[in-house]
Amino acid sequence: MSEDSKKMIELELTVLIRLLTSITSSKRKESLDRAAYLLLHQVSVQGSSGVKALADELKLDISTVSRQAASLEHKGYVEKVPDPQDGRAFFYKMTELGEQELVQHRQERLNGITNLLNGWSDEECREFGQLLTKFNHAIKERK
Amino acid sequence: MSEDSKKMIELELTVLIRLLTSITSSKRKESLDRAAYLLLHQVSVQGSSGVKALADELKLDISTVSRQAASLEHKGYVEKVPDPQDGRAFFYKMTELGEQELVQHRQERLNGITNLLNGWSDEECREFGQLLTKFNHAIKERK
DNA sequence: CCTGCTAATTGTATAATACAACTAAATAGG
DNA sequence: CCTATTTAGTTGTATTATACAATTAGCAGG
Numbered sequence A, B: 001m002s003e004d005s006k007k008m009i010e011l012e013l014t015v016l017i018r019l020l021t022s023i024t025s026s027k028r029k030e031s032l033d034r035a036a037y038l039l040l041h042q043v044s045v046q047g048s049s050g051v052k053a054l055a056d057e058l059k060l061d062i063s064t065v066s067r068q069a070a071s072l073e074h075k076g077y078v079e080k081v082p083d084p085q086d087g088r089a090f091f092y093k094m095t096e097l098g099e100q101e102l103v104q105h106r107q108e109r110l111n112g113i114t115n116l117l118n119g120w121s122d123e124e125c126r127e128f129g130q131l132l133t134k135f136n137h138a139i140k141e142r143k
Numbered sequence C: 001c002c003t004g005c006t007a008a009t010t011g012t013a014t015a016a017t018a019c020a021a022c023t024a025a026a027t028a029g030g
Numbered sequence D: 001c002c003t004a005t006t007t008a009g010t011t012g013t014a015t016t017a018t019a020c021a022a023t024t025a026g027c028a029g030g
Helices: A003-025 A036-046 A050-056 A062-074 A096-116 A122-141 B005-025 B036-046 B049-060 B062-074 B094-116 B121-141
Strands: A077-081 A090-094 B078-082 B090-094
Touching: A003 A090, A003 B005, A003 B036, A003 B094, A003 B121, A036 A090, A036 B121, A050 A062, A050 A090, A062 A090, A062 B049, A090 A096, A090 A122, A096 B062, A096 B121, A122 B094, B036 B049, B036 B062, B036 B078, B036 B090, B036 B094, B036 B121, B049 B062, B049 B090, B049 B094, B062 B078, B062 B090, B090 B094
Parallel strands: none
Antiparallel strands: A077 A090, B078 B090
């Protein structure tokens, strides 16, 4: 693999973070906690999740998950169900309202992505999605 | 372009941010301000830059650039030269020490990238770099 | 029962960034 | 030339996302 490709990837990833951060900074008034979006998605995908499992999956500190989940619960997007087998633990499950919010919020994000990918070929979009997925997998499985 | 590709891109970008954030969070002891790395790179590329130009290029608030630049100057990585044509303005230029730090820091990042891309084909790496570049360009030019 | 480990919450701190306010220099227009 | 407006940059303050630290209580195993 050529050094040029690596350099390009390293630089462009750095720039990407910066650009996405500037986008999110300019949207500080959103209804759904920006940071909690991925958490809500994960609860939806996993169906029923405890704090620790979510933290492990998202590479977040449990205190962060605890706070984000509490916020989501307060908004009615998830419900907190005691774990029958461990008096210390809880499972978070999606509420109907949470599912709706997730769908709506995701749609707004998809609209933005659509605008950005305007002019891209189907092949490019497919490739980009797959390579991102592959890269993310590499990060999660490293070490 | 298929809806599936868009959904994959949206989700994987969200996950990518999370993962890269967790990586950077676990490296809080680095010598070069993590956030200022891109600024240092930009000064190096542009050769001689004012605060406003850098802020525009990096989509950062000028106060943030001002602070990052001041930090870099304090560390001797850049020098602050008065703009002969505007008594209010300055240009930031790289120092030799700054160039060295940039090269070293970038190499460390490249090492990380190399590990992550272990097993990727040349084609995949090249594609990934180009698609990231293209995507970043779309973000910068939007609106 | 006791000790060590674990799940989650709460306290506190950190880093990156933006918005707000300010100072001073430059510019535009009469 | 003068005045009002704009602009470059710095400093003050606030916000957000996150991690590290401390605490409480439940669980597991001897």
